[in-house]
Amino acid sequence: MADISLLEAITQALAYEMGVDPNIIVLGEDVAKNGGVFRATLGLLDKFGSERVRDTPLAESMIAGISIGMATQGLKPVAEFQFMGFIYPALDQIINHAARIRNRTRGRLTCPVVFRAPYGCGIRAPEHHSESTEAMFAHTPGLRVVIPSSPARAYGLLLASIRDPDPVIFLEPSRLYRWSKQDVPDDGKALPLDVCFTLRVGTDVTLVAWGAMMKETLAAADALAKEGISAEVIDVATIKPLDIDTILASVEKTGRCVIIHEAPRTCGVGADISAQIAERGLMFLKAPVQRVTGFDTIVPYARLEKFYLPSEQQIIEAVNNVMEFA
Amino acid sequence: MEVIARFEVPYYQYLNEESAVVAPLPEFAKDPEQLLHLYRLMVLVRTFDAKAIALQRTGKLGTYPSTRGQEAVFVGMGNALAKTDIYVPYYRDIGTLLQRGVKLSEYLLYWGGDERGNVFSADKDDFPFSVPVGSQPLHAAGIATAFKIRHQKRAVLTVTGDGGSSEGDFYEALNVAGSWQLPVVFVVSNNQWAISVPRSAQTAAQTIAQKAIAAGFSGEQVDGNDVIAVRDRVAAALQKAREKNEPTLLELVCYRHHDHTTADDATRYEPQEIREIEWKKEPVARLRRYLENNKLWTEEQDKKCHEACAAEVEEAVTEYLNTPPQPLESIFDYLYARLPDIYAEQRETLLKKEVPAHG
Numbered sequence: 143m144a145d146i147s148l149l150e151a152i153t154q155a156l157a158y159e160m161g162v163d164p165n166i167i168v169l170g171e172d173v174a175k176n177g178g179v180f181r182a183t184l185g186l187l188d189k190f191g192s193e194r195v196r197d198t199p200l201a202e203s204m205i206a207g208i209s210i211g212m213a214t215q216g217l218k219p220v221a222e223f224q225f226m227g228f229i230y231p232a233l234d235q236i237i238n239h240a241a242r243i244r245n246r247t248r249g250r251l252t253c254p255v256v257f258r259a260p261y262g263c264g265i266r267a268p269e270h271h272s273e274s275t276e277a278m279f280a281h282t283p284g285l286r287v288v289i290p291s292s293p294a295r296a297y298g299l300l301l302a303s304i305r306d307p308d309p310v311i312f313l314e315p316s317r318l319y320r321w322s323k324q325d326v327p328d329d330g331k332a333l334p335l336d337v338c339f340t341l342r343v344g345t346d347v348t349l350v351a352w353g354a355m356m357k358e359t360l361a362a363a364d365a366l367a368k369e370g371i372s373a374e375v376i377d378v379a380t381i382k383p384l385d386i387d388t389i390l391a392s393v394e395k396t397g398r399c400v401i402i403h404e405a406p407r408t409c410g411v412g413a414d415i416s417a418q419i420a421e422r423g424l425m426f427l428k429a430p431v432q433r434v435t436g437f438d439t440i441v442p443y444a445r446l447e448k449f450y451l452p453s454e455q456q457i458i459e460a461v462n463n464v465m466e467f468a
Numbered sequence: 469m470e471v472i473a474r475f476e477v478p479y480y481q482y483l484n485e486e487s488a489v490v491a492p493l494p495e496f497a498k499d500p501e502q503l504l505h506l507y508r509l510m511v512l513v514r515t516f517d518a519k520a521i522a523l524q525r526t527g528k529l530g531t532y533p534s535t536r537g538q539e540a541v542f543v544g545m546g547n548a549l550a551k552t553d554i555y556v557p558y559y560r561d562i563g564t565l566l567q568r569g570v571k572l573s574e575y576l577l578y579w580g581g582d583e584r585g586n587v588f589s590a591d592k593d594d595f596p597f598s599v600p601v602g603s604q605p606l607h608a609a610g611i612a613t614a615f616k617i618r619h620q621k622r623a624v625l626t627v628t629g630d631g632g633s634s635e636g637d638f639y640e641a642l643n644v645a646g647s648w649q650l651p652v653v654f655v656v657s658n659n660q661w662a663i664s665v666p667r668s669a670q671t672a673a674q675t676i677a678q679k680a681i682a683a684g685f686s687g688e689q690v691d692g693n694d695v696i697a698v699r700d701r702v703a704a705a706l707q708k709a710r711e712k713n714e715p716t717l718l719e720l721v722c723y724r725h726h727d728h729t730t731a732d733d734a735t736r737y738e739p740q741e742i743r744e745i746e747w748k749k750e751p752v753a754r755l756r757r758y759l760e761n762n763k764l765w766t767e768e769q770d771k772k773c774h775e776a777c778a779a780e781v782e783e784a785v786t787e788y789l790n791t792p793p794q795p796l797e798s799i800f801d802y803l804y805a806r807l808p809d810i811y812a813e814q815r816e817t818l819l820k821k822e823v824p825a826h827g
Contacts, residue, residue, distance in 0.1 A: 167617065193617050199647050204606055204640035211556075211610020214595075217617070234637070238600045239607070245802040246596050247586045252805070284803050307805040336808050383808035 145323035151293035152182045152258075152314060155300040156220065158330050160190050166304065167212060169196040170205060170222030170258075179224055180260060180319060202228055206235035206257065213255040213309075214243065220304060226261035226313065227270030233278075240309040241284030256303045260316035261289075262354045262404055264451055266444040267316075274353075274405035274436065279311045280382040280414075286310040287381040288335060291318065291356035295379060297326045298333030305332060315354035336380050338388040344374035347461050348392040350415060351402040352378040355452060359402050362457035371465060381411055389415060390423045397428035398464040402452055407435040429467035432460040475681045477674075480701050481691035485749040487757035494700040500764045506547060506695050507759060508773055510539040510752045513563040515777040516572055517726075519785060520579065524730040528789065532579045535560040537693075537725030540751030541627075541657045543567070544698025548706055549625055556595040556608040556626035560657070564627075568594055572784035577791060583802075584794060601662075602628050602635030605654055609641045612650035616713060623709035625702065627655040631662025633676050639683075642717065646684035651709035653702065654680075654717045657692065659724035660746075664737040680717035692720030693751040725750065796821065 146154065160166045168183055168190075174197040177184030187195040198205050202223055209219035223229045229236075236257065243253045263272030279287045288303050288310055290296035296314065303310040333339075341356070342363055351359040356377055363373040374392050378384065393399045399419060401412040416431045434452045442450050482497065484490045496502050517536050523529035535542060542563025549555055555568055562575050569590030578585025578597060586596035595611075598604035608626035615622045632638055633656050645652050656676045660667045673679065680687030690701045698720055705716035723746040727734045759765035800807055800815045807815065 199640075199644050201640040201643065203637050204609075204644050207603065207606025207637060207641070208610030208613055208644060211607040211612075212614045213610075214607070215611055215614035217614050231636075234600060234603055235606065239598075239603065243596075244804070246583060247588075248583055248798070249802050250587055250592065251596070286804075336810075383810045386810065 145325050146293055147320045147323050148290065148293045148296045148314070149180060149182055149319040151297040151326050152300060153184055153186070154326065154328050155297045155304075156183060156186060157189060158328055159301055159304050160186065160194065162330065163218065163304075165216060166218045166220060167194050167196065168220050168222070169198050169209065171198060171200055171224055173197060173222050178222060180316065182258070182314070183222065202232040203235050206232035206240065209255045209257070210235060210239050210243065210253055213253045214251045218254050218256075218304060220256045220258060223257065223259040225267075225271045225273070226259045226275060227273040229257070229259055232257075236279075236285070236309070236311075237282050241282050244308065245284060252307055253309050254307050256300070256310045256312050258312045258314060260319070261313040262315050262317050263441045263447045264317040264354065266447070269443060272441040272447060274403070276311075276313055276381050277405060277409055277411050280384075280411055284309070285382060286335060287313065289313045289315065289353040289379065289381060291315060291353055291377050291379070293322070293324045293326045295333060295339065295377070298331060299335065299379060301330065302332035302335045306335060313353065317354040318357060321357065336383050336385060338385045339377040339379050340374065340388065340392070341377050342373065342375035344372035344396065346372045346396055347398040347400060347464060348374045348376060348389065348396045349400050349402065349457070349461070350376045350378060350389055352381060353404065355402045355404050358452060358454040358457060362454045362461070365454065365458055366461055371461060373461065378411075384411070384414070386415070386418045386422070390419065390426075393419055393423050394426040397426055399427070400432045400434060400457065400460045400464060402434045402457055404436050404451060406438045407433060408438050410435055429464035432464055434460050475678070477677045477687055477689055479689045479691075480697045481694050482696040482700070483694045483754055483758055485693070485754065487754050487761060493696065496699065497696045503696075503755065503759060504764065506543055506699065507752075507755050507765070508777070509543045509547070509563065509567070510695065510755065511773055512566070512777040512780060513539045513543060514752055515774065516562060516781050516784070519781045520576065521726070521730060523576070523785065529576060529579050530581045531729050531731045533560050533729040534724075534726035535562055537723050537746070537750055538657055538659055539563055540695035540698050540755075541655075541692045541720045541722050544695045545625060545627065545655060545702050547699050548703035550623070550706070550710075553623045553625060553706060554593050554595070554611050556604050556611070556624060557597055558601070558604060558628050558632065559597045559599060561597075561627065565591070565594070571787075572781060573787035573791070576784065576788035580788060582791070582794065583798070602632030602638045604628065605641035606637050608652050608654070609645050609650055612645065612652035612709075613648065615651055616648070621710045622651065623706045624652040625655065625706060626652065627657055629662060630656060630658040630660065630667045630670055630676060631665065632656070633679065634670050639679070642680060642683035642715075645715040649713045650715055651713050652715050653705040653709055654715065655702070656717070656719045658719050658721050661724050661728065661734075661738070663728040663732060664734075675719055677717055677719035685715045685717070687717040687719065689719045689721060692722030693749045693754060695751055695755055722751070723749070
């Protein structure tokens with residue numbers, strides 16, 4: 143079995159599930175013949191035909207709106223937005239309708255749709271191709287927000303998202319699309335939603351991250367180990383609903399917590415995690431919770447974007463700070 | 469220079485404002501029973517509407533958007549739909565929904581602030597009210613996509629207002645319906661006002677119907693005060709959708725004979741003389757005159773019809789007022805198929821709150 147990238151794992155999950163569930167419809171801009179701008183839907187048109195793999199006119203609100211209509215009829219649309227920065231025209235449909243149809247009709251109509259989008263910076267793309275605004279969706283009742291950080295989790299979490307009976311915002315870290323490969327059996331086995339994954343067990347400090355920042359976070363944990371600091375690493379994976387219990391249990395053990403995210407600092411998901419630790423785990427803490435995040439700025443264009451991204455060194459410094467505190 | 473394309477927008481009317489027949493009547497309109505049925509429905513809608521406004525004025529209903537003057541639009545649409553079609557409403561649609569099985573008491577429940585007003589207990593497939601203006605035509609296009617993918621001979625009917633026709637989603641829905649040849653009928657109930665902004669300020673286009681032309685399909689303007697024309701043109705468009713997967717845009721020209729909602733005061737912006745002129749065209753009296761002129765209806769029958777409608781409305785009001793509020797936990801219980809564990813604590817906090825007094 144050849145190892146596959148995160149991107150190939152997305153394609154593999156889509157192809158697997160389309161093969162077993164005829165109700166799945168893939169739609170979006172350039173998803174059919176072109177296989178998507180990142181090639182995430184490559185080969186699906188040939189396998190499943192143009193009824194089920196549909197190029198749409200170029201209109202994001204339309205993509206979301208017709209997906210909602212289709213979903214209420216028992217279809218399972220998996221809609222692709224070309225980049226997270228282009229989702230915004232669809233926010234009215236996602237927030238006012240997809241997230242609310244079940245509640246509005248007291249369960250009479252439902253909206254099992256997956257809205258996929260590549261997100262995050264670091265791929266030297268133009269403006270609007272570098273957004274990390276997951277907090278916006280995490281703030282919206284009725285949605286799930288899922289972000290994988292490895293090929294295996296991309297496969298298992300996308301399957302779970304498609305099978306979920308409610309709308310899921312599935313954000314794919316474009317910086318990790320082709321970064322590393324691993325063996326991902328095409329066995330149709332989903333991973334659980336709504337839970338964090340503990341990627342590395344440790345005793346001194348809890349590192350909490352998701353998506354593309356897992357790369358720097360795991361590298362920092364490796365480097366810290368060489369200095370004799372044992373970091374527990376948690377991949378949040380489902381941003382909403384947030385599995386705070388796993389994070390709290392870890393912080394109870396380590397007494398220290400550093401939260402890492404690429405999104406801007408203010409009202410980022412890290413703020414909520416930090417608040418919940420303060421509310422429910424203050425007595426576990428040996429040191430203040432630290433956040434290593436993107437700046438409260440527009441993501442700079444390609445030439446400076448690496449200075450926007452939290453670095454491995456910043457994570458190590460934050461850990462050293464909390465270790466020195468107590 | 470050469471002309472490479474020409475387009476036409478037809479206008480349909482059967483009964484003019486004096487109730488004279490101005491075009492050969494469609495087949496259904498030759499059956500007196502069918503016309504009497506439409507008339508009774510319009511009287512019921514008007515009676516209900518007046519009662520709903522009165523309920524709001526006396527604190528027994530929330531903000532309510534009147535449908536006064538638009539009875540032919542909604543009654544005609546509802547009458548044209550087949551049971552297997554799907555209707556995607558906006559929010560003045562009682563005339564349509566009551567023909568789909570929605571109870572008057574459910575309609576009141578929605579405007580009384582209860583989500584169960586969208587359950588449509590005897591109408592499982594139609595969409596709920598859509599308050600964000602002009603967003604719902606996309607849902608109709610999505611439903612129509614599902615019908616087409618499954619090769620079902622079903623059509624979708626959706627409606628928005630003249631204001632809604634300025635929304636981007638409206639154009640996006642028309643565009644994809646044309647591009648994908650979807651079995652959907654878009655109706656614009658052009659009641660001349662988007663709250664305080666007149667139709668003339670919405671668009672420089674001569675008609676709203678012509679907006680279909682840019683999307684590659686036909687648009688028609690219809691006298692929305694003529695229930696025969698509405699019923700006929702909507703039925704024809706639905707038939708075309710079911711049989712040929714062809715979308716249509718219908719602009720139903722009518723007038724809003726009330727404030728936008730009970731929270732609005734149209735005297736701030738609407739010239740009274742315009743409403744008086746428009747009232748001469750209103751749909752209920754127009755059909756009644758036609759029926760009376762043709763000896764199909766008498767004053768006595770009309771009196772009895774109004775009494776019967778008033779009684780039906782009273783019964784619905786009683787049912788609405790006697791409906792206890794939903795249990796508190798309903799606030800959480802329809803968010804997700806299964807409420808994630810993390811919300812259990814918030815739900816418990818809610819349940820500890822004092823239960824509000826009835827009503």
